[in-house]
Amino acid sequence: MSNxxxxxxxxxxxxxxxxxxxxxxxxxFPEAEEMDLRPGADDCYKxxxxxxxxxxxxxxxxxxxxxxxxxxQWRLKRQDDHDIDESVMKCSNCMRCDSACPSEVPLSQxxxxxxxxxxxxxxxxxxxxxxxxxxxxxYRRLAPLGAAFPRTANFxxxxxxxxxxxxxxxxxxxxxxxPAFATETFREWWRKRGGPAxxxxxxxxxxxxxxxxxxxxxxxxxxxxxxxEQFGYEVLVPEQHCSGTPMFANGMLEDARRSxxxxxxxxxxxxxxxxxxxxxxxxxxxxxxxxxxELFDFEGTDxxxxxxxxxxxxxxxxxxxxxxxxxASVDDGRFEEFAYHAPCHARNQGLDGQTxxxxxxxxGVEAHDVGDSCSGIxxxxxWKEENYETSMKIGKEMFEHMADADATAGLTECPTCSMQMExxxxxxxxxxxxxxxxxxxxxxxxxxxx
Amino acid sequence: MAIEDxxxxxxxxxxxxxxxxAAANAGTKRVRLVTYKQSTLxxxxxxxxxxxxxxxxxxxxxxxxDALEELPHGHPYERVGIDAVRDAxxxxxxxxxxxxxxxxxxRNALVPTHGGTVKPTARYPAATAPGLASDDRDALLVGxxxxxxxxxxxxxxxxxxxxxxxxxxxxxxxxxxxTRDDAKVTRxxxxxxxxxxxxxxSGEAGARxxxxxxxxxxxxxxxxxxxxxxxxxxxxxDVRGDLADTLGADVFEVPMGPPSLPGIRLExxxxxxxxxxxxxxxxxxxxxxxxxxxxxGAGRRTERIDHVxxxxxxxxxxxxxxxxxxxxxxxxxxxxxxDREGVAEPIFGCRVPxxxxxxxxxxxxxxxxxxxxxxxxxxxxxxxxxxxxxxPEFANLRAAGAVLGGxxxxxxxxxxxxxxATGYVAGTRSAEVSE
Numbered sequence: 001m002s003n004x005x006x007x008x009x010x011x012x013x014x015x016x017x018x019x020x021x022x023x024x025x026x027x028x029f030p031e032a033e034e035m036d037l038r039p040g041a042d043d044c045y046k047x048x049x050x051x052x053x054x055x056x057x058x059x060x061x062x063x064x065x066x067x068x069x070x071x072x073q074w075r076l077k078r079q080d081d082h083d084i085d086e087s088v089m090k091c092s093n094c095m096r097c098d099s100a101c102p103s104e105v106p107l108s109q110x111x112x113x114x115x116x117x118x119x120x121x122x123x124x125x126x127x128x129x130x131x132x133x134x135x136x137x138x139y140r141r142l143a144p145l146g147a148a149f150p151r152t153a154n155f156x157x158x159x160x161x162x163x164x165x166x167x168x169x170x171x172x173x174x175x176x177x178x179p180a181f182a183t184e185t186f187r188e189w190w191r192k193r194g195g196p197a198x199x200x201x202x203x204x205x206x207x208x209x210x211x212x213x214x215x216x217x218x219x220x221x222x223x224x225x226x227x228x229e230q231f232g233y234e235v236l237v238p239e240q241h242c243s244g245t246p247m248f249a250n251g252m253l254e255d256a257r258r259s260x261x262x263x264x265x266x267x268x269x270x271x272x273x274x275x276x277x278x279x280x281x282x283x284x285x286x287x288x289x290x291x292x293x294e295l296f297d298f299e300g301t302d303x304x305x306x307x308x309x310x311x312x313x314x315x316x317x318x319x320x321x322x323x324x325x326x327x328a329s330v331d332d333g334r335f336e337e338f339a340y341h342a343p344c345h346a347r348n349q350g351l352d353g354q355t356x357x358x359x360x361x362x363x364g365v366e367a368h369d370v371g372d373s374c375s376g377i378x379x380x381x382x383w384k385e386e387n388y389e390t391s392m393k394i395g396k397e398m399f400e401h402m403a404d405a406d407a408t409a410g411l412t413e414c415p416t417c418s419m420q421m422e423x424x425x426x427x428x429x430x431x432x433x434x435x436x437x438x439x440x441x442x443x444x445x446x447x448x449x450x
Numbered sequence: 451m452a453i454e455d456x457x458x459x460x461x462x463x464x465x466x467x468x469x470x471x472a473a474a475n476a477g478t479k480r481v482r483l484v485t486y487k488q489s490t491l492x493x494x495x496x497x498x499x500x501x502x503x504x505x506x507x508x509x510x511x512x513x514x515x516d517a518l519e520e521l522p523h524g525h526p527y528e529r530v531g532i533d534a535v536r537d538a539x540x541x542x543x544x545x546x547x548x549x550x551x552x553x554x555x556x557r558n559a560l561v562p563t564h565g566g567t568v569k570p571t572a573r574y575p576a577a578t579a580p581g582l583a584s585d586d587r588d589a590l591l592v593g594x595x596x597x598x599x600x601x602x603x604x605x606x607x608x609x610x611x612x613x614x615x616x617x618x619x620x621x622x623x624x625x626x627x628x629t630r631d632d633a634k635v636t637r638x639x640x641x642x643x644x645x646x647x648x649x650x651x652s653g654e655a656g657a658r659x660x661x662x663x664x665x666x667x668x669x670x671x672x673x674x675x676x677x678x679x680x681x682x683x684x685x686x687x688d689v690r691g692d693l694a695d696t697l698g699a700d701v702f703e704v705p706m707g708p709p710s711l712p713g714i715r716l717e718x719x720x721x722x723x724x725x726x727x728x729x730x731x732x733x734x735x736x737x738x739x740x741x742x743x744x745x746x747g748a749g750r751r752t753e754r755i756d757h758v759x760x761x762x763x764x765x766x767x768x769x770x771x772x773x774x775x776x777x778x779x780x781x782x783x784x785x786x787x788x789d790r791e792g793v794a795e796p797i798f799g800c801r802v803p804x805x806x807x808x809x810x811x812x813x814x815x816x817x818x819x820x821x822x823x824x825x826x827x828x829x830x831x832x833x834x835x836x837x838x839x840x841x842p843e844f845a846n847l848r849a850a851g852a853v854l855g856g857x858x859x860x861x862x863x864x865x866x867x868x869x870x871a872t873g874y875v876a877g878t879r880s881a882e883v884s885e
Contacts, residue, residue: 048709049492051634058636061629068632099734102487102783289763306764317767320451350735350762357730369725396644397684 037074037113040106044071050097050107055374056090059393063090066097070110084118090387091115092378093249094344095286109294112248119251132170136380137250140242140259143181143215150181173388176423179216179415186218190225190237198229205314206236206270206277208263210243210284212415223437224280224311230441231319236275238266243284245345246380248291260296263288267308268300277308280433282346282413283379285310289349310351310413312358312432322361328439329363335438337407338430340367341398341421343414344374355411355432362439367411370401375412377420392424399424411435452757452768455482455730457880460737460758460797461777461785463489465851465869465876467720468538469775471545472877474727478884481729484760484769486736489717490783490852495705496679496712497561498542498550498573498870500535501527502863510570514867515556524856526868529831530875535867538874539572545723549715551579560584564600564678564706566608570863575712577690581676581702583614590672591620591704592665596631597638599707600678621668626650626660635711638680642689658689662696672699679703679712686715735762737769737797742844752845758797773846773880776800776827776835777873780852780859786825793825795853800827800835800843803855819858826855833876846883848876 050066051057057065069088076082088111097107123130135142146153156162163174186209205228213221225235240263247256267277267288279285288308292301315321330336338359342352352372359367376394381387402410402425410421410429418429457473459466462485470483503509504517505525511517518535521528527535543553550573552559558570560583568583581589593602602620609618627641627648641648641657650660665675675693681703682689694701705712724731743756757770776798778785787796793804793811802825805811811822827835827849834842835849850872852865859865 047493048634049488052492052636052709052714053488054634054636057634058640061633061637064630064632065634100488102490104487289765293764302764309765313762313767316453317451348734350732350760352733353731 037106037110040110041071041074043103044101044105045103047102049102050100050105053096053100055094055096055376055394056092056390060090060390063087066091066107066111069114070097070107071105073114074110083122084114086118086122088115088118089251090390092374092376092381092387092391093245094374094378095348096344096374099348106294108291112253112291112295115248115251116253117251120253123251128169128171132172132384133250133380134252134255135170136172136383137247137252137255138242139246139380140211143211146181147185147215150183154180167385171385172383173385175388176383176419179212179419181215182218184218186214186221187237189218189222195237196229196235198232198234200232200234201274203232204234204236204270204273204275206238206267206275207311208240208243208267208277208279208284208288208308209237210240210279210281210415213280217415217431220280220431220433223431223433224278226441227315227433227436228278228311231315236270236273238270240266243279243281243287244291245283245287248287248295249379249381253295257296260292260301261298264292264296264298264300264304267304271300271303271307276314277304278311278314279308280311280413280431281415282310282343282349282351283416286345286349310346310349310354312354312413312436313349313351316354316358321358325358325361325436325439328361330365330435330438332364332438334409335365335430335435336409338365338367338409338411339370339402339405339407339421339427340411341370341375341402341417342372343412343417344378346413347372355413359432359435362435365435365439366407368405368407370398370405373397373401375414375417375420377416377423379416382416382420391420395420395424402427452770453482455480455769455771456884457481457773457775457877458758458769458771459483459775459777459877461485461489461775461779461783461851461853462731462733463491463777463779463783463851463869464494464716464720464866465779465853465873466775466777467724468542468870468873469777469850469877469880470729471720471723471727472541472874473773473775473881473884474729475541476878476881478881481727482732482769482771483724483729484732484735484737486734490779491713491717491720493708493710493782494713494716494866495563495707495710496575496716497569497571497578497705498552498866499570499863500539500558500572500867502558502570503861505858505862507861510560510568511558513557514570514572522856524828526829526854526857526872527864529829529833530871531831534875535871538871539867541874542573542870546716546719549576549719550574551576562605562609562614562676562704564605564704566605566612568609568612568614572867575703575715577679577681577686577703577712578705579702580674580700581704583609585674586615587673587700588617589619589674589676590665590669590699591618591676592668592678593620593622594625594628594638594678594680595622596625596628596633597678597680597706600704605704619670619672623664623668626655626664627657635680635706635709636683639683639686639711642680642682643685658692659696662693665697669697669699674700674702676702676704679706679710683711683715683718686711732760735760735767737761738766740798741768752842754845755798755847772884774844774848775873775876775880776847776849776853777851777869777876778853780826781822783852785851785853788822788825795827795835798835798843798847800847800849801837802826803828823858823860824855826853828855832879833872848880850876
């Protein structure tokens with residue numbers, strides 16, 4: 001095995017050479033009591049590659065870009081009289097700057113920390129913006145109400161008066177259709193079904209479905225269950241809160257901490273029971289794998305992070321998924337041609353090519369990659385009245401490429417990207433797991449009613 | 451299950467992309483490119499230098515191919531040979547098509563830089579072509595107040611002092627539609643790409659027209675006008691064409707320092723070519739280690755790499771291929787790392803020759819012959835990195851680009867040429883021996 005340990009400070013000699021008396025490091029700075037991002041700031045050599053990847057800075061004159069929001073703001077903050085600049089709220093948390101940086105500066109971690117501090121110290125807690133952001137960030141707390149009376153909620157949300165009120169009173173753009181609630185949540189279906197159909201304590205996964213697959217697109221969650229059961233896995237569905245993604249993006253770090261604490265506890269328990277964790281939403285897996293260890297240190301945080309997988313990636317590594325798909329075919333008008341958009345948070349996990357590579361194997365399905373542009377919605381970002389225009393400007397390239405592709409349906413793994421794709425093109429948007437289900441299990445899941 | 455391919459290229463810059471394209475071109479069924487962070491192409495001028503100066507500092511060279519014969523033992527060009535350099539350049543010409551010029555001759559072109567110097571280079575973007583210093587038409591250089599890297603009047607004065615065969619004048623103006631002092635280069639490009647509506651003293655106008663109008667106030671009928679390299683990204687040809695039509699002059703770009711749109715555009719060209727060639731690209735995740743296979747099977751003392759390990763936020767994903775190409779870059783790209791103890795290649799631990807005492811890694815004269823500039827792997831003639839005994843480190847690993855040592859690309863102006871030549875050879879050879 002190669003020696004690829006990456007020490008945090010490569011300039012400091014190891015114990016042995018210190019004993020030789022060659023070099024005596026002197027501790028100049030006191031032990032950090034708070035999170036100290038100095039190594040990140042010092043690693044920045046100002047090449048500005050991050051800035052060239054920022055979809056917001058490209059279209060919004062008021063946004064100074066990720067290099068400023070991260071390392072430069074960190075240095076400015078060393079002067080006590082500097083507050084975090086309010087422009088940090090214009091960052092959409094797409095995290096593209098992370099995979100851009102040739103010097104491994106933890107940009108999104110710096111942005112998350114700065115945004116949390118700005119909201120905590122500089123935003124009035126009674127302001128409309130704060131309340132609106134808190135509500136958007138805590139979608140999971142509101143969704144059960146809608147899901148309890150889905151038809152009423154969907155009707156009321158669709159009314160123009162509701163949307164007008166939403167924009168006037170809360171600053172939520174009236175341009176968008178709020179996502180419809182499913183008439184039966186995934187967890188309701190799971191309970192009615194009696195839980196797993198396959199029992200195998202040596203072959204278990206714990207499913208982190210997140211909010212959207214539970215309340216809005218249970219067909220995605222059901223597809224995951226059926227595909228995994230087809231491969232002989234016992235599926236566990238642990239208690240869970242929001243992954244925290246919308247909370248990070250709104251600087252609500254305390255809300256995120258509470259959710260993360262529950263998730264780490266429940267997922268760590270599932271791991272103790274022999275399961276690996278899989279997620280169907282690319283932002284949920286991103287959050288658990290990267291943001292939790294960067295921002296929190298509950299017991300088990302790292303263990304949960306390293307044992308969490310994207311649901312398709314997990315099958316690809318643990319099963320011979322390619323062989324299974326090479327033998328599969330889909331003969332269903334709904335699943336023929338797709339314009340595929342790789343979400344930013346899937347890109348950051350090295351998953352951007354995965355869907356196209358796998359779907360190429362399936363007879364009867366064709367997916368066209370629409371390029372590496374950001375969809376522009378970035379979770380709650382594009383729902384805000386003041387960001388709507390920016391969000392649509394960013395999305396324009398994706399819309400154009402979708403229109404150019406030889407398809408009239410869309411495909412992605414991120415719930416909010418799918419809202420944006422639908423909003424910009426009118427296409428119906430599918431999740432990759434639904435195609436895997438059609439290929440591996442069959443296209444008539446209604447046969448299994450419970 | 452490991453993720454399986456025939457040839458796996460590690461590194462997504464010019465050398466890695468060329469290697470992957472060459473392997474696919476040579477008929478390999480499955481080629482994958484794994485790239486961690488974005489490459490130094492985004493810092494790069496977009497010019498393709500082959501050799502501007504000899505290792506002894508002689509130059510600028512008129513014909514780099516004359517000098518290639520004389521290169522010292524161990525220089526990457528000496529390793530692959532001149533024919534391979536020629537083949538690699540025509541392979542590159544085929545990939546980029548009309549987007550690049552210079553392929554009609556072996557001789558170096560002289561390109562004015564944003565500092566007002568003249569750089570010898572073998573290939574240059576079509577956007578730069580009308581700006582060559584060997585062209586004797588007069589030129590107007592247009593600088594932008596909010597882009598201080600390019601001081602047009604100063605650059606023009608430098609060029610005239612350097613003895614260019616034409617009159618050159620520089621002016622500085624405010625860029626219509628840009629309000630921030632620190633707007634990103636991508637913001638300028640986007641304004642022009644999308645021809646966004648901007649405010650001008652005479653009312654709203656499209657960004658392209660507004661820029662032409664602003665230039666026209668200073669224009670004295672020069673046959674060509676140079677701008678900093680921010681004239682669009684996706685639709686750069688349209689932007690340049692529109693400006694040329696409204697000004698009635700040829701329009702060219704002066705290459706800029708980092709971050710650089712010509713470098714970004716070249717990266718986009720290469721990645722489009724990778725997609726078209728069916729190369730699979732995995733980005734954003736690092737290769738952190740490897741396992742060797744059964745040595746007895748090969749019957750030789752050189753080990754084979756069985757698979758490499760890709761880290762995805764703590765999950766270790768095995769990737770297996772028959773042949774591997776290492777194209778992770780040099781000290782800046784972090785394919786070579788150094789600390790107080792030594793200099794190392796971090797993934798495979800390949801040997802990087804260097805003096806034991808770190809005070810011998812550099813000389814005091816900043817522009818002198820810096821030993822560190824030549825740090826990198828020492829390869830055999832098919833680019834397999836060699837160990838201290840002169841044996842290949844691994845039977846199925848080749849290296850390309852700045853991770854190789856034995857040359858100082860900044861002093862020689864040979865970075866892109868070495869990346870293309872060694873990437874081409876490493877990729878082609880991998881395909882040939884791949885089962």
